[in-house]
Amino acid sequence: MTTTEAPRPAIRPERESFRPVLRAEWTKFRTIRGRLIGLGIAVVLCTTFTFLVANGTHEGTCTGTGSTCQSGHPYVATGPDGEAVADSYQFVGQPLTGNATITVRVRSLTGVTSANSTDTAPSLAHTRPSLAAWAKAGILLRPSTAQGSPYAAVMATGAHGVRFQYDYTHDQAGRPGTVSVASPRWLRLTRTGDTLTGYDSADGTAWTKIGTAHLAGLPSTVQVGLFVTSPVSFEGSGSGFATQATAAFDHVSQGARGAQGTWREQSIGVQDFYPKLPGGGYHRTGGSFVLRGSGDIAPAVVEGLLGTATPSSSVLTGLIVGLIAIIVVAAMFITVEYRRGMIRTTFAATPRRHRVLAAKAVVVGGVAFVVGTLAAAVAVPIGEHVLKANGAYVFPAGASTMVRIIAGTGALVAVTAIAVLAVGTIVRKSAGAVTAGIVVFVLPYIVGSSMSGGAEQWLFRLTPAAGFSVLGALPRSAQVDYPYTLANGYYPLSWWAGLAVLCAYAALALGVAAVTLRRRDA
Template structure:
């Protein structure tokens, strides 16, 4: 005969657990204390930063920090148009001087003989090609098609977007033809091996392009880290011919060179991006030779700046807040065992998994809310303190700040749930709190204090400390060569991958707690 006993819905069980939590004043005070500690220690870390370095770092279309330093030979284009050019040579030099020394004087058009402390060499991401932008002010929107040192032809726009075209390096026997076409707000890049058969690389939609834009030939060459962990400045020199501009401002470079205007974008005393020297251009028969140093890409040279971000000051405050949340999460379970009230709870709700699930939702929910609120307050507070102390704050962007807030809240929530599961297994506060701090907090402390010998990388990859990667704010970019190491402010795992490691630990503890809860007496 089928049983007529009806299992209670989850909502009443959840309501009951929430009432238990909010009626214990000490837990509410502890929750508020966790939020206050997070904000307070973040403030103290920010206030302890004494850097007075104030470089100029442009920001891109999403508020992200960007590098925007190059040499360009340009002119205005009104309405739709097409620029075509052939690159017959792309060479470069690499500085052999320490990266913190100023570049020596030189003739960039003949860099190999002009620099006393350079050697021949072309950076892999040296760039030469055609660029379109509404303004040459740093950080402006743009689209460009280019040949590179060792990554073939590329179409890039707005600093973070990169699409590969034809492979291969530029040489006299294998020149690269490039074409950039504007139609309204749409810009399309093409390449060709012979100037007759063209292949489309990609298209960009640059919103609200003005009627008149700037188009031109450009060259730039970034820092290279192939032979030095501290980087070396570089310069590239490109030779262009068969340059034509079809449109309202149409002109032929070889016949009307005066219509084109050469200028260095960025590279001044306050520009953060290290350059070898100012770029130049010269006419050689029917060709134009351009030299440039710098980069057009996401700004990732944070270590070169001694820079910080407001979210980067959060780690200590977050770890201290976790200790308070661990105590609360453990006691949320063990208090009922200590007083014998767990029997009453299971009598009212025989389906024990529902009780555990309700406790998980309450503990995880309050930890998420308290930490999210604390971090949302701490980030602008840290930014204010850093700015007031004349400390340079690396632009992170609103999307990054939001990811840090949500990621930190999830980190706290998963930690609280993991400790709650431990408390269910162990039934005693002291043991649950001790193991909880050992498993979920100490790896983060050790990883922050460990010397850069590889041990801290292991902690950030395989322990719950991996979740601290949600605090990563310095950008990474596939089109930028850079040592993305802990020493330079980069966690070994991506933010959500690091959070997944913590989720795995929490899931394992929760599964064990659910299985054991079913099998043993209250």
């Protein structure tokens, strides 16, 4: 009996077949000297224009009343993570050793607002009754009163209820509502080693936990006490108005044996950049304390208050110019093959045209990422050094932020290069692809930077200009009432959301290019 073995289906090496295509496209790219020269030009242009912009920036004096300069620079505190912070308040406290439970009742919280903006001298003689929404009064514990040091605090606020905050960026909500004589707020802060916990109560009997903070390395002896502060109020406008809050405390108790010495009053941050109303102080009658103070304990927004620079601000012009050079290289990676007729040979060797497009995208995207990252790694430190040498204050950024900006610049350049490659595949003409790349991926940023208001915001949300959000070095904070605008250095989207918008445009362009390749002759 003869048996016939059924023919085995041919195994198509789908995955294996992409590697030689990728290798072939990489060989095409690196063997054309003009492309490598173009990449070098992009790095040189980015670095050169960054230097020129930074060298043309001179801000050797402070602006804004209430600010002081040290060697031509405003003093801005740096927080535990290397970020710029506002850290100014009125404080009355004492050293405390060991674990503790501190309790206080905030009996009232009132405030005034200057009639003059922070561009002119704020004076108590020209104020009106008004309590800032983020005015704060409560219990504060920190290793020292040095500005920028770690802290934890439980507090009543002007319009955001009771909050438990620590290390400038962490915030947890407690009991809502405002403070009044008829509705006081009881606050409690406990320390157990490095762990601090905030509580609030309506009557001083039933307590509700708000949140917990762990301050690593907290020394045995710390500073603890009462504080009050009141930030600049923008009231929906671009102009800031200094404010002052007055808080009345009573029923102060410290459930610990480590209290040392008498209560000591301190005005923290008198010499820093933050605009304040004068006249802060402290008064004690028996077990009651009254504190008046201005300032804030929160992430700094000195960009708007002092017109500062950021580590990435001087890179923008250089990046735009360098990006145009990358656009030319990316467009010609495909259009030259069409112009010379080489694309027919490419498709004959690789009939699956989408593989060719994918390989070209990987090559040009990878090369652009390396070039963009290298350019940023060179240009950002140069720009920051020159700005500081010229007397400009540079908003500090932590190491993680700097790495994100540099890598984000590489990603911005890479995604743009891939998108322009897709555009070149669609239009097939070098001039058309380069023009379209500049108009779609560069022009929106240039136009948006010269606009203001809602139009500017929408351009940087909905167009490829959103990708420039990767350069944002200034953090937003829900704890600060501030008009975060692009003019003040704040992008409307987070860095990852802005990059996602750019990636969506690139994906759309690649999709259209893939369909076009299948439907058109070479």
